[in-house]
Amino acid sequence: MADSTPQSGTAQEGSPANARLLLVDDEENILRSLKRVLRQEPWQLTIAHSGEEALEAMAADKFDLVISDARMPGMDGPTLLAEIRRKYPWCIRILLTGYADITSTVKAINDGQIYRYISKPWDDDELRLIIRQALAFQYSERRRLALEKLTRKQNKELQDLNVSLEDKVRERTEELKETADMLDLAYKELSQSYVTTTEVFSSLINKRLPANRQPNAKVITLVKVFGEFIGLNAEQIRNLAMAAALYNLGKLSWPDDLFMAPSDLLSKDQRLEYLKYPVAGEQILMALEPLKDTAKIIRHHQEKWNGYGVPERLEGSEIPLESRILKLAVDFIELQFGLILERKVNRDNAIKLLKRYRDRLYDPELTDRFIEMLIELAPDVDHEDPSIMILDTLRLKPGMVLAKNLYAASGMLLLNEGKEMTAMLIDKLAAFEKGEPDGHRYTLYVHRPDDDETENPA
Incomplete structure (x- = not known):
């Protein structure tokens, strides 16, 4: 018995x-x-x-x-x-x-x-x-499946809303049908792309942090653009993007005081726990064959160029290239978010710190290229980039193109970067926004049209 x-x-x-x-x-x-x-x-x-x-x-x-x-x-x-x-x-x-x-x-x-x-x-x-x-791995998988179930439920709600709109605006049936498939298409892309799936999953990790201290989305953007800037192939960029989405997965089991503390202000015991998170993240992903390369990148992204990093004290070019890139992007963003030092560091000073430690913490040649990209392309999409506008749904116009993924308050991916807005799509977003809890409003990053000379409304 x-x-x-x-x-x-x-x-x-x-x-x-x-x-x-x-x-x-x-x-x-x-x-x-x-x-x-x-x-x-x-x-x-x-x-x-x-x-x-x-x-x-x-x-x-x-x-x-x-x-x-x-x-x-x-x-x-x-x-x-x-x-x-x-x-x-x-x-x-x-x-x-x-x-x-x-x-x-x-x-x-x-x-x-x-x-x-x-x-x-x-x-x-x-x-x-x-x-x-x-x-912990089993628990995270169950959370992921729950998120997918929620996505399907909201897709169904969208389809029901489309039927109602078609009854009221029959003369625009074809245009409505095109927008009615908007979330269906987003969900199919989510299912087919591990990159997009991990970006959605990373939003669950971000729920442990305040909205103004969630680094993953910016780190994802940085590694994608830098990968293209230095000529990495599509598979390397895809693995880097997934690693950027999940690099702090090993922190999920931390208590709140450790999760919120800047890394340079940790106690001795907290520091020992902090140093384990890259390996913990790798171990959670070990059972997922398509993420084996991503897991390796995460394992080594806290190695240092001078050989004093974790977990294996790799030195110089022994550190995987993608891990060296991820460390540059993580440190650059986390410095600005106040997750490394006690105070937040502005963008220019973050670049100066990368230069200062270019031959101790970072690959010096890679650091020079990274800073070159930051200066030339400003890929960390924010209000400092003059080619990007930050708008609410009322300011959207047909033909505008998203420069950044758009998420609902629940963390569900609504629209992918590169999506062109239509009149009916804008109406649909406004309808969704009205149904968001606690009056949540969408903030959309869009490329500024070539003929637009107005100031950034943000």
């Missing part, structure tokens, strides 16, 4: 407090050891002594994570985890294995698609960390 034991403790930020774990092993002493290691954690533990007993427990209750020994009489661990993957694919699977169990481990990876395998004897702290990371 399975034995269920609730645990005491405090839930880690970013993971559910009521997570349920199933521990499977035919050796009672191993199960007792696992329960001892996890007794201070907030999770509810259930034990099973065989693969068959574990499947009975899975059929009776919903579990978030299963840890199974590799070698058990009857149904072994890899076979059990493969069956759980088939019936309960949302459940995280971890294999306990001896150093000699290479065949079992390979089978578990191939058939059970396990999250991790842990060698016996295990390190207690490492075991707890792996479980926390697995649950």
Whole structure:
């Protein structure tokens, strides 16, 4: 029979407090050891002594994570985890294995698609960390799926609104039909593009920060433009954009005081936790094959040119090119947002700091090109760029082209950069804006027409 034991403790930020774990092993002493290691954690533990007993427990209750020994009489661990993957694919699977169990481990990876395998004897702290990371990853995936569900719901609401508008303005049916597909098209682009998906997901990360201290969107813009400026290929730019969207993913489990503090003012203990976030972000993305290159960029984006960075103290050109670029963009934006120093640094002084540390923190040649781009192109889209206008929906005109993605208050992507505005699209945005909570109003960044000589209304 399975034995269920609730645990005491405090839930880690970013993971559910009521997570349920199933521990499977035919050796009672191993199960007792696992329960001892996890007794201070907030999770509810259930034990099973065989693969068959574990499947009975899975059929009776919903579990978030299963840890199974590799070698058990009857149904072994890899076979059990493969069956759980088939019936309960949302459940995280971890294999306990001896150093000699290479065949079992390979089978578990191939058939059970396990999250991790842990060698016996295990390190207690490492075991707890792996479980926390697995649950945090599962939690973030559930949040992502909830966002996609919300997007579909709002698409449906848009379609219903289109029907109502067509009844009232029949003479403009064709134009209405074109705008009626606006969010459908945005959603299809979201599904087809990992870049856009990660940009939407990064808006969830930004919810931990005030609206005026959310760096991701500007970092994304910077790395895209700089990638084109120095001639990177499309795949490199795509990976850089995804890394820019998710570079602070490893901070999600932080308490608010650490999340809000400038990095140069951290205490010793806070500093130790801060230095772990690039690796934590990489580990969350490890299970996603299309993001393996993105995960590597994130892992090394806090390395320093002089070899005193983290996590591996890589020096000079040992640091991946994309990671060097991401560090330049992150530091340039976070300096201006007050996330590095106690005070916010204006744009010109941020450029001076990049120059000052060009051969210590940053690749000197890359830094020179980066500053050259900042001066020539001003790609960090804001009110300082004379080619960009900042407008509300009342000032929009047909033919204007968006210079920056537009998001709803909920974080849902409404329109992509480069979208040309039409009269009906403007009307539709105004209708959506009226339905936003707390009187939220849209701010749109648009390219200034060549013949426009008016001052920036912002």
